Amino acid sequence: MLADGVTAGRDLPPFPLSAVDGFALRARDTLEASQLSPRTLKLADGERVSRGEARRVWTGNRLPPGADAVVMLEHTEEKPGGIQVRAPLTPGENVSKRGEDVRRGEVAVGAGTRLRPHHLGLLAALEMTHVSVSAGPRVALLSTGDELVEPGVKPGPGRVVDVNRLILSRMCLELGAEPLDLGIAKDDVEEIGARIREGLEKADVVVTTGGTSVGRMDLVPAAVDQVGTPGVVVHGVAMRPGMPTALAVVSGKPVLILSGNPVAAVVGFEVFARPLLLRLLGAEGEARPTLRARISRRVPSALGRRVFLRVYAFERGGEFFAEPVRIRGAGNLSTLTRANGYVIIPENLEGLEEGAVVTVHLFDRVGRR
Amino acid sequence: MLADGVTAGRDLPPFPLSAVDGFALRARDTLEASQLSPRTLKLADGERVSRGEARRVWTGNRLPPGADAVVMLEHTEEKPGGIQVRAPLTPGENVSKRGEDVRRGEVAVGAGTRLRPHHLGLLAALEMTHVSVSAGPRVALLSTGDELVEPGVKPGPGRVVDVNRLILSRMCLELGAEPLDLGIAKDDVEEIGARIREGLEKADVVVTTGGTSVGRMDLVPAAVDQVGTPGVVVHGVAMRPGMPTALAVVSGKPVLILSGNPVAAVVGFEVFARPLLLRLLGAEGEARPTLRARISRRVPSALGRRVFLRVYAFERGGEFFAEPVRIRGAGNLSTLTRANGYVIIPENLEGLEEGAVVTVHLFDRVGRR
Numbered sequence: 001m002l003a004d005g006v007t008a009g010r011d012l013p014p015f016p017l018s019a020v021d022g023f024a025l026r027a028r029d030t031l032e033a034s035q036l037s038p039r040t041l042k043l044a045d046g047e048r049v050s051r052g053e054a055r056r057v058w059t060g061n062r063l064p065p066g067a068d069a070v071v072m073l074e075h076t077e078e079k080p081g082g083i084q085v086r087a088p089l090t091p092g093e094n095v096s097k098r099g100e101d102v103r104r105g106e107v108a109v110g111a112g113t114r115l116r117p118h119h120l121g122l123l124a125a126l127e128m129t130h131v132s133v134s135a136g137p138r139v140a141l142l143s144t145g146d147e148l149v150e151p152g153v154k155p156g157p158g159r160v161v162d163v164n165r166l167i168l169s170r171m172c173l174e175l176g177a178e179p180l181d182l183g184i185a186k187d188d189v190e191e192i193g194a195r196i197r198e199g200l201e202k203a204d205v206v207v208t209t210g211g212t213s214v215g216r217m218d219l220v221p222a223a224v225d226q227v228g229t230p231g232v233v234v235h236g237v238a239m240r241p242g243m244p245t246a247l248a249v250v251s252g253k254p255v256l257i258l259s260g261n262p263v264a265a266v267v268g269f270e271v272f273a274r275p276l277l278l279r280l281l282g283a284e285g286e287a288r289p290t291l292r293a294r295i296s297r298r299v300p301s302a303l304g305r306r307v308f309l310r311v312y313a314f315e316r317g318g319e320f321f322a323e324p325v326r327i328r329g330a331g332n333l334s335t336l337t338r339a340n341g342y343v344i345i346p347e348n349l350e351g352l353e354e355g356a357v358v359t360v361h362l363f364d365r366v367g368r369r
Numbered sequence: 370m371l372a373d374g375v376t377a378g379r380d381l382p383p384f385p386l387s388a389v390d391g392f393a394l395r396a397r398d399t400l401e402a403s404q405l406s407p408r409t410l411k412l413a414d415g416e417r418v419s420r421g422e423a424r425r426v427w428t429g430n431r432l433p434p435g436a437d438a439v440v441m442l443e444h445t446e447e448k449p450g451g452i453q454v455r456a457p458l459t460p461g462e463n464v465s466k467r468g469e470d471v472r473r474g475e476v477a478v479g480a481g482t483r484l485r486p487h488h489l490g491l492l493a494a495l496e497m498t499h500v501s502v503s504a505g506p507r508v509a510l511l512s513t514g515d516e517l518v519e520p521g522v523k524p525g526p527g528r529v530v531d532v533n534r535l536i537l538s539r540m541c542l543e544l545g546a547e548p549l550d551l552g553i554a555k556d557d558v559e560e561i562g563a564r565i566r567e568g569l570e571k572a573d574v575v576v577t578t579g580g581t582s583v584g585r586m587d588l589v590p591a592a593v594d595q596v597g598t599p600g601v602v603v604h605g606v607a608m609r610p611g612m613p614t615a616l617a618v619v620s621g622k623p624v625l626i627l628s629g630n631p632v633a634a635v636v637g638f639e640v641f642a643r644p645l646l647l648r649l650l651g652a653e654g655e656a657r658p659t660l661r662a663r664i665s666r667r668v669p670s671a672l673g674r675r676v677f678l679r680v681y682a683f684e685r686g687g688e689f690f691a692e693p694v695r696i697r698g699a700g701n702l703s704t705l706t707r708a709n710g711y712v713i714i715p716e717n718l719e720g721l722e723e724g725a726v727v728t729v730h731l732f733d734r735v736g737r738r
Contacts, residue, residue, distance in 0.1 A: 012701075012702070013529075014524070014529070015527070017700070019700060021582050021613075058582050059582070059613075059628070059629075059630050059633075059700065060529075060629055060630050060700065061516075062516075062527050096700060096701070100701060101701035101702055101703050102702075102703055108703070108706075109706060116539075116706075116732070116733060117535075117536045117537075117539035117540045117543070117635075118536060118635065118702065118705040118706045119706050120532075120535055120536065120539060121532035121533075121535055121536040121631055121702055121705075122532075122702045122703065122705075122706050124520035124521075124530055124532045124535050125529070125530050125532050125631075125702060127521075127523065127524075127530065129520060129521045147430075147431075151493035151498060152493075152496075152498045154496065155383070155496075158384070158431050160382075160383070160429075160494075161493055161494050161496065163489075163490035163491075163493045163494050164490075166486075166489055166490055166493050167486045167487060167489065167490040168486075169486075170485075170486035170489060171486045174486070213390050213427050213428070244390075244428075259428070260428070260429055261428050261429050262490055262494075264428075266486075266487065285734075285736070285737065286734055287734070289658060289731070289734060289735055290735070291660075331386075331388060331428065331429065331465060332381075332465070332469060332470035332471075333381070333470055333471075333487065333490055333491045333494060334470050334471055334477070334491065336487035336490075336491075337477075337478060337485075337487045337488050337491050362658070363485070364485060365654075365655055365656070365658055366658055366659070367654075368654065
């Protein structure tokens with residue numbers, strides 16, 4: 001992400017270039033050329049093109065001194081010692097002018113641009129080998145729960161592998177943010193509080209998963225409120241999945257308290273953390289690509305809750321369809337791995353009818369069927 | 370890119386879980402519960418839920434032994450020493466069954482999947498900490514041209530910075546291919562031949578830029594033909610930009626000979642190298658995302674040539690538009706940096722009328738205006 005706009009220190013191209021394969025010449029020499037009376041030009045001996053001369057050039061070659069236009073190869077005919085031109089050229093014809101691509105003093109690449117290969121090429125052409133980029137915001141990730149074990153550790157009876165930090169750290173990296181690992185905390189307000197304090201010292205944003213519910217087990221919100229002020233600002237969001245999501249601020253830093261359910265954690269991250277991190281990166285406009293598609297079957301929904309429905313969007317016969325990923329439990333990870341996007345069902349609808357046109361927010365490529 | 374499909378070695382979830390926040394109970398105990406005659410259940414003392422008992426659970430908790438259903442918190446009423454239930458539950462209600470997400474023996478993630486954060490989470494949950502991924506194909510990149518200097522070197526008079534290897538190496542990395550740098554060769558058939566030979570030894574694919582034209586300066590095709598057989602198979606493609614593109618095979622390895630013009634090189638890479646590399650990666654289906662949009666102004670085109678028009682696609686008022694990037698020279702890098710996609714104008718059209726519906730192949734996010 002480019003931190004400051006880059007102003008071109010030179011013209012690009014730095015000198016006039018031939019825009020085609022052909023012959024560089026003086027336009028004035030062709031003024032009276034026509035089909036019936038073609039004009040014959042002599043091939044120049046040296047670099048310079050003098051009156052009545054032409055010189056072979058290829059696309060991208062510097063325009064030889066003396067020349068002011070280029071006739072395309074296919075519009076010429078070779079003759080002994082020269083070429084024939086059958087139509088007049090105007091000065092500048094088939095020539096890329098100096099500064100035509102980027103003019104000196106112009107902003108060549110704007111601040112907040114995520115640098116694609118093309119931008120790197122343009123910067124190199126402008127002899128900008130060093131530019132300032134935004135440091136990604138640091139995101140401290142904490143999982144909570146007595147039942148959790150680290151990935152790679154065999155879970156004993158009744159225990160489960162914590163996948164949330166792994167998934168969310170990769171989602172941070174994809175955005176250009178820097179994940180920091182706060183590990184797994186036990187279901188203990190003191191321990192959770194200590195880890196969150198550590199996260200607030202080291203990072204710009206803290207994201208926790210687990211230990212929050214709409215009911216009574218609100219360990220993380222309680223811990224955050226002990227760590228500092230104002231503490232929890234929002235607790236409970238009318239969305240599904242992700243109802244127990246809580247949002248907090250401590251010492252001016254955001255703390256996002258997400259559900260421990262991996263799918264709800266991912267959706268919570270998508271809805272709250274992603275826009276926040278993009279804003280910190282100066283890339284607020286960078287939403288997920290969207291696609292308009294028809295929903296392939298009826299989906300019931302809960303009135304009063306905004307539902308984030310995982311779908312597989314695909315093209316068939318020039319039309320786009322979104323198929324709800326049909327797996328019983330909404331908490332199952334395979335509803336994410338089998339999907340390539342999500343559809344938001346507004347809280348004032350009881351569901352979607354088959355064939356309804358929806359907006360799919362894509363996190364992977366559109367399929368074909 | 371996952372090389373082999375991953376078969377689940379265990380059920381996920383490994384045991385029944387509560388799918389909601391609420392109380393685990395025995396469905397049979399609620400058979401006669403109703404609004405008028407609610408059933409009161411006692412809170413269980415230990416882990417086990419016995420007849421007439423209930424136990425507090427949160428989403429994702431293991432279902433306590435003895436219980437076979439979960440009543441949602443909001444459907445209960447707290448009573449001294451217990452809870453009241455006002456409707457019967459069926460066995461399995463609000464329970465995520467063992468193996469419901471992924472069943473042991475099932476293919477959890479298919480071969481050729483580009484692993485997103487979600488897939489890594491699912492693999493970790495399945496205790497798969499090591500999987501085989503495809504090695505990216507190695508792509509040797511060579512630039513040719515006496516006028517070229519390395520990025521970072523001040524170009525002397527009449528010389529230009531070679532940006533092609535920089536851009537194409539980043540495009541390789543984005544796909545998951547591994548770029549190898551063959552440097553810059555002078556306009557000399559022997560030198561070019563030696564570098565290509567080196568590339569064929571070290572890499573799976575060789576991509577060159579420069580030293581090819583539709584006319585007479587065909588240094589790279591000549592060099593390739595000297596290196597081995599069958600050599601050049603196609604020379605000259607009816608596309609714009611990228612007419613002088615040549616395609617060759619030597620000792621069973623593809624050699625893609627692209628124009629030296631950076632924009633034509635990028636388009637040539639897009640059209641010929643990208644599908645080839647995706648195929649070598651086992652990800653043939655992974656085309657650029659596409660978008661249907663209306664072209665915002667008339668574009669003339671050359672009959673008989675397939676034109677790759679750079680456009681900026683954006684949304685306005687729920688409709689998508691594609692604006693041709695209006696810069697005079699087709700060879701200018703800023704036609705790429707200001708675009709977010711391209712439109713293919715077929716060779717049998719003389720152009721596009723304003724408002725025509727086109728398919729945009731996106732290489733960056735869609736804008737908004």
